[in-house]
Amino acid sequence: MAGIVDVLKIEMSAMTASFRYPHVMIGRLPTFEMPPPATIYGHLCGVWGEWFNPGDLEFSYVFTHGGIGEDVELGHMIEFGSGRSEKTLGGLPKNMKGSLNPQRRQFLFRPRMTLYLKGDDKILQRLEQAFKSPAFAYILGRSQDLATVHSITWARLKQASGAFFANTLLPWTLRQWVSVGRPVYMPKWINYHKLREPVFERYLEIDDRPLRIFGEGVEEDVFSIEPFANLLVDESDTRTFLGRELPRGVWFHSWGR
Structure with a gap:
């Protein structure tokens, strides 16, 4: 059906998580406040049981936490x-x-993540089974950050002209079009054929302050709605802004190298 995409949706949480900056090995170890794309790929390989070619697989997520601690x-x-x-x-x-x-190492307290996966049906079906019975201990960050999967469902995303984005990553190319968000430089991919060399990419991190797109010509947070044509939204998650209910926008990223 045109304008509709079926995706795999996984909801999970943990007591703690930490996503260390790759090049910081000594001294105080800071954490990213959202998992880098390279970490998401490693996360999927952990439940799958081996490295696999992500092919046309794409991901999006909503990630929140209860604060930053240090141990x-x-x-x-x-x-x-x-x-x-x-x-x-x-x-x-x-x-x-x-x-x-x-x-000293920073960690995130009580992280929660909703992960959306889009792509080849065979890969998604294999991942669905893998999340139900992961090959390795299920973690969200370090090896000691044991996590729990709360639900594994198929979600139907629809196209819409209005949406909100919060607690997620957007591509850096949108920076010139929006007034919210902050830049973050993250490992997109780890080259295991070249001494685990990280490949970095710049992203736009949207935190608790949402990016709102009303699709009515007069916008609060964007300078043009042209880059946001044909948005994919999850209508099961909505919020009300300025008297109008908006569904959550879902923007997919790939590991293309």
Whole structure:
């Protein structure tokens, strides 16, 4: 049916989550306030059970948290050893040595995420089953950030002229057209064939202050509605702004490299 897209919708939550800046290895470790696209891909691979080619798979999400905290995390620093035999090792050569490095690390308290997935039906059906019975422990961030899936459903998104966006990512190309949001530079993809080199992309992060598109010519938050033609919306999630009810907009991103 024209103007209608069926997508996989997963709702999840955790007690904590942390999405560390990739190049920060020592000192205080800050966190992104929303999961980077590379993290979403790794998240899907964790439930799938192996790396897979995302192909034409696209994602969108709504991500909220209850605040930012900070704790102490022990980093294990590994170095090359002397290579000489050690009595403490029963005469075996010491090839490496390690030490513990306490570091302050930020974390997000009580994160919640609604994840939308759009693309090939076979991949979506495989992911639906994977979320019901994940191959590895279900986490949202670090290996200790155990999470819970609350629902796995198929949602029908429709095209609309008006919508609101909140607690989500939009493409950076929209920056010149909107008055809300902040820039964020995130890893879009991790190249595992090149020493896990991250590929970065700039995005527009929309937080609790919503981006409202009324589609009536006179707009509050956008300078032109032209870039927002044929919006996809989730009509099961609505809010009222200035006396008008708007559905949640869903903007999809890909991992195209």
